[in-house]
Amino acid sequence: RLGCSNLMMGAQVRLVNGNGRCSGRVEIYHNSQWGTVCDDNWDMNDAKVVCKQLDCGSAVSSLGSAYFGQGSGQIWMDNIECSGSESTLRQCSHTTTHDCNHGEDAGVVCSGKEFTLFCSQVRLVNGNGRCSGRVEIYHNSQWGTVCDDNWDMNDAKVVCKQLDCGSAMSSPGSARFGQGTGQIWMDDIECSGSESTLRQCSHTTKHNCKHDEDAGVVCAQVRLVNGNGRCSGRVEIYHNSQWGTVCDDNWDMNDAKVVCKQLGCGSAMSSPGSVRFGQGTGQIWMDNIECSDSESTLRQCSHTTTHNCNHGEDAGVVCLSDFRLVQNGQNHK
Structure with missing residues (x-):
């Protein structure tokens, strides 16, 4: 029995x-x-x-x-x-x-033995999903935080890489994602951005910090490419450790709104298809996307992972914040 x-x-x-x-x-x-x-x-x-x-x-x-x-x-x-x-x-x-x-x-x-392979003893807490939040390190059988002294985008890049979360979008400090508890395991971290794990970066294990200085990271699993800045361009998704595109079948303003929201780029201005921002390469990760506009990320929208598309159908987005930057630039000329 x-x-x-x-x-x-x-x-x-x-x-x-x-x-x-x-x-x-x-x-x-x-x-x-x-x-x-x-x-x-x-x-x-x-x-x-x-x-x-x-x-x-x-x-x-x-x-x-x-x-x-x-x-x-x-x-x-x-x-x-x-x-x-x-x-x-x-x-x-x-x-x-x-x-x-x-x-x-x-x-x-x-956190089994495969966990060290999956995310190498770092996690992001209190964010929107596993790819944003307060940085925490697993050491001596307990989770602790990282101090924001010298914390910058190079450090955030390494965390996003380590977690297979795409590219770094921001590196907030001052406990943006709430104060952690327990030990503060690392301070004065200085990564070059080329390291594979945060532990490989120059750092100290002694600190003069409190938890109101806990470091955070926001990684981007969606990006806009070949536009005017980071808030317009061809939509690309990070999946299976590589960037790929989105097919424009059923692509509309509701879908564009979710992308702009996800990237912190304000409201959507337009949702161009038919490769307005040039053809991408590699995989086409998503097709037949139907967002209601209430979703926080594009992955939460109804979609298929199989497709009948080619890169001549890559979807694009222009967000309002990028449009304002362009307009302001033109007005100053």
Whole structure:
């Protein structure tokens, strides 16, 4: 009975498409087939139970919107609400009926031994998703923060690279994402931007800081290329460690509004398609995007990852803040 119980506990949930067995899309084995979990109400308490069930250490992040790719087949669980004390996900409050699609598949990153490969003992907390927030370092079996003395964009670039989060957008200090607790592990960090991990950068482990000086990072998993500044251009998405484009099928102002919001570029001015900003290269990551304008990121919008497009259909965006800069420049000539 003990052997059977252990088998059931570890074998009826798995993490797929991550880096090793301790990160990925959450899948449940039921009725002789694997299916997914909807991200409605999905949070860190739910992730804690999955990591515990898989003997993968503590939960690092609870991801939604099919961060690890869309699954297939049945969606077995929805509206999961764990307290964090449960031993298995099935013990948590949940429904077996749902109103979800696989674009809402839930994911988890645990602090198991694969975690050091996935994000090398750094995380971003209290931001919008795993790619923005307060910088925290895992050391001596506990999470602590980083002081903002000398903190700049080169340091932020390394964090974004380390987390596979695209390019750095900003490097806020002064506890922009709230004050952390516990130890302050690093101070006076000076990265060149070429390092692979934050620990490789010049730094001190002694400090004269308080948590109101905790450093933060915002990474950009979407960018605008070949326009006039960072707020206009061809839309590019960072996925699977490479930048690719977005097809202009169904591309409209609601989609452009979400991009401008995500980049902190104000409201949308236009949503040009037909390669207005030149053809991109590599993969076309998203097609048939349909945003409602309420989403915070483009990945949260309804979309497909398969397409029938070529780079002559790459989508673009012009945000109002960039338009104002251009107009002001012209007025001063």
